[in-house]
Amino acid sequence: MKYLILVFFIFIFYSLGSALYYMMKDGDGSKRMVKALTMRVGISIALFIFLLFAFWMGWIKPTGVA
Known part of the structure; x- marks a missing residue:
């Protein structure tokens, strides 16, 4: 799960960097x-929806760390 979220963030930063370059x-x-x-906005929305779905399915749990 952590690696999938990391891949999302890598794509988000790559898209942001390419926009800056262009x-x-x-x-x-x-x-x-x-x-x-x-x-970038589409990938960010997809990540947010995926995190909500993963929380709903019980794949990720809140840790209570503030």
Whole structure:
């Protein structure tokens, strides 16, 4: 489970980095930058939904650590 979440975070940071690269290379509002940011938002939402589902199924449990 930890590795799957780590893979999600790696994809999120990769997409954010590619959006920054395209912003610096192509200028503001490039289509590739918008596509990379859209993909980042989609992956983030998918991770959130997956975490909610995993909690509901009992695959992950809260630890009580504050």
